[in-house]
Amino acid sequence: MVESSEWETSERTDIAGDIASRFGEHRKSGILDGEAFEGGGTKTIQFVRTPEGWRIAAFAWYDQP
Numbered sequence: 001m002v003e004s005s006e007w008e009t010s011e012r013t014d015i016a017g018d019i020a021s022r023f024g025e026h027r028k029s030g031i032l033d034g035e036a037f038e039g040g041g042t043k044t045i046q047f048v049r050t051p052e053g054w055r056i057a058a059f060a061w062y063d064q065p
Contacts, residue, residue, distance in 0.1 A: 002030065002031050003030050003031050004028065004029070004030025004031070005028065005029060005030065006026055006027070006028040007026060007027055007028075008024050008025070008026050009024075009025050009026060009027055009040070010024060010025045011023070011024035011025075012024070017049075018048060018049040019046070019047070019048055019049075020046070020047040020048075020049075020054065021044065021045070021046050021047075022043075022044065022045045022046075022047070023042070023043070023044045024042065024043050024044075025040065025041070025042050025043075026040055026041060026042070026043060027039070027040040028040065028041075039063060039064060040063075040064050041061055041062050041063040041064050042061065042062050043059070043060070043061040043062075044058075044059075044060050044061075045058070045059050046058040046059075
């Protein structure tokens with residue numbers, strides 16, 4: 001993939017004590033195997049607060065076909 005970009009189109013972050021969850025939708029475009037493409041999907045990231053600051057505990061995404 002070349003000349004690619006991705007941007008968030010919506011997001012929600014919930015924090016409960018030392019745990020945070022972020023859910024977002026994104027769009028992307030670029031060139032893959034010489035062909036232009038566009039797409040999108042969803043991402044979710046879970047964080048935990050440590051003495052050193054917020055750290056990612058889990059990350060998952062789904063690209064729409």
